[in-house]
Amino acid sequence: MLGTAADLHRWxxxxxxxxxxxxxxxxxxxPRPPGAALAVDADGTAVGSVSGGCVEADVYLLCQEVLAAGEGAPPLLRRYGYSDDDAFAVGLTCGGELDVLVQRVDPAARPELAAAFAAFAAGEVxxxxxVVAGPAGLLGRALLVRPDLRCEGGLGDARLDAAAAERTRALLAAGRTGTFVIGADGSHCGEPLTLLAESHAAPPRLLVFGACDFAAALVPAASLLGYRVTVCDARPAFTTPRRFPGADEVVVDRPDRYLGAEAAAGRLDARTAVCVLTHDARFDVPVLARALRLPLGYVGAMGSRRTHADRTARLRAAGVPAAALARLRSPIGLDLGARTPQETALSITAEILACRTGAPGTPLTGASAPIHAPGGEPRSPAADRACPHGVLP
Known part of the structure; x- marks a missing residue:
C-alpha cells in the first residue's frame, strides 16, 4: 500500500x-509484487493498481462489495489466475497467479492503519x-512496527505481536516488503499464520566518487531507481551543486576519508552502492580498498581492462584479500555498447539493479525461466553468484 499511502492518509x-x-x-x-494495492472510497474514486489492468475491474467491484457490507465487514481473499477454458474469464493473461486481500477501512475503528498511512505519507521509517492467511478471525489484523520495535495495533495475542514485530523489523532493516509464516500463537509450530510486512525504509544510498561527466549522467539515472545520491570528489572546482543539480549531496573531500566517516557513523548498509569514477589511482585505490571491506551491496569502478589490471595489482599490494577483490565490478556496468555518459549511466544502473535483484542481466528473448522471481524475492542462487557480499576482514 506504500504507493497509495498519501491518498489513503487524506481519506x-x-x-x-x-x-x-x-x-x-x-x-x-x-505483473505486480506483494504490497501492490488498489483502494476505492465510498464515492467510487480509485487509486493504485493490483495488476496493471488484467483484473482491476473485478477487484474494483470487490472493493465496492466490501464497502457496501458496512462497518465490520470481514475481509475477502480472492485468487486470480489464467483460464484457458474461458477467454473472457477474469484472470491474468500473463499466466501467473496472485492472491488479493480486500478489506474495509473505517479510520476511527482502525487507528493503526490510519497511523501507518500517515507515517508512510510523511516518509517515516x-x-x-x-495477517493475510490463517484463521478467519485474524485475517486483516494489523501491526504498525517502528525500527525501535514500538508498535501500534495488534494481532490478537501478545506473544504473536512480539514474534511478528521481530520478524518485521528484520525486513524493515533490509528495506524489503515480503511475507513470513509463524504459528498463530507466535511460536514456530501450531496453526500456521502468514503475514505480509510492507516496509517503508530510508532510500538506499549511491555514493559516486569522481566529479566527471559520467557522474553527472549517473545522478538522475540512479535517482529514478530511488537512490539517495551523493557525489564526492577532492577537487572543489569540479565538485559543485551547480554541476550536479540532481544530487542529494555534493561533498568536497577525499573519497576514502568520506567513505570511512560515513561507515563509522553507521550511514552505510547492505543496500548501499559505490561507484568509483575517478580514473586516478591516487584516489580510487584507497577508496576501493576501504569499500571492498565493507558490507555494501555493490562496488564498481570505471576504467579500461588495462586500468582494471593495474588497479587490481595495486589493491593486492595494499593488502586487499582475494575474496574482497572478487566483489569488485570492473570495468563497471553491463555490456550494452555504451559510449556516451548517458548510455554509460544506463549500463551502470542496469548492473546495480541486476546485482540488487540477483538477475543475470541477459536478454529475456529466448529464455525459459520465469520473468519474475516467485513472490518478488531476489533470485538467490544467481544473486550469490552475481554479487557476493558480506563483512570482510
Whole structure:
C-alpha cells in the first residue's frame, strides 16, 4: 500500500471509509509484487493498481462489495489466475497467479492503519504487518512496527505481536516488503499464520566518487531507481551543486576519508552502492580498498581492462584479500555498447539493479525461466553468484 499511502492518509484525515485491495502473494509472471494495492472510497474514486489492468475491474467491484457490507465487514481473499477454458474469464493473461486481500477501512475503528498511512505519507521509517492467511478471525489484523520495535495495533495475542514485530523489523532493516509464516500463537509450530510486512525504509544510498561527466549522467539515472545520491570528489572546482543539480549531496573531500566517516557513523548498509569514477589511482585505490571491506551491496569502478589490471595489482599490494577483490565490478556496468555518459549511466544502473535483484542481466528473448522471481524475492542462487557480499576482514 506504500504507493497509495498519501491518498489513503487524506481519506483517513477526512474520516472517509474506503476499501483497499492488496496483493498478498504471487506466483509465475504476475505483473505486480506483494504490497501492490488498489483502494476505492465510498464515492467510487480509485487509486493504485493490483495488476496493471488484467483484473482491476473485478477487484474494483470487490472493493465496492466490501464497502457496501458496512462497518465490520470481514475481509475477502480472492485468487486470480489464467483460464484457458474461458477467454473472457477474469484472470491474468500473463499466466501467473496472485492472491488479493480486500478489506474495509473505517479510520476511527482502525487507528493503526490510519497511523501507518500517515507515517508512510510523511516518509517515516516504519512497516505495516497484516495477517493475510490463517484463521478467519485474524485475517486483516494489523501491526504498525517502528525500527525501535514500538508498535501500534495488534494481532490478537501478545506473544504473536512480539514474534511478528521481530520478524518485521528484520525486513524493515533490509528495506524489503515480503511475507513470513509463524504459528498463530507466535511460536514456530501450531496453526500456521502468514503475514505480509510492507516496509517503508530510508532510500538506499549511491555514493559516486569522481566529479566527471559520467557522474553527472549517473545522478538522475540512479535517482529514478530511488537512490539517495551523493557525489564526492577532492577537487572543489569540479565538485559543485551547480554541476550536479540532481544530487542529494555534493561533498568536497577525499573519497576514502568520506567513505570511512560515513561507515563509522553507521550511514552505510547492505543496500548501499559505490561507484568509483575517478580514473586516478591516487584516489580510487584507497577508496576501493576501504569499500571492498565493507558490507555494501555493490562496488564498481570505471576504467579500461588495462586500468582494471593495474588497479587490481595495486589493491593486492595494499593488502586487499582475494575474496574482497572478487566483489569488485570492473570495468563497471553491463555490456550494452555504451559510449556516451548517458548510455554509460544506463549500463551502470542496469548492473546495480541486476546485482540488487540477483538477475543475470541477459536478454529475456529466448529464455525459459520465469520473468519474475516467485513472490518478488531476489533470485538467490544467481544473486550469490552475481554479487557476493558480506563483512570482510
Amino acid at each position: 483517513c484525515a477526512a474520516g472517509r471509509p474506503f476499501a483497499v485491495a492488496t496483493v498478498v502473494a504471487v506466483s509465475g509472471s504476475a 516504519a512497516a505495516l504487518t497484516r
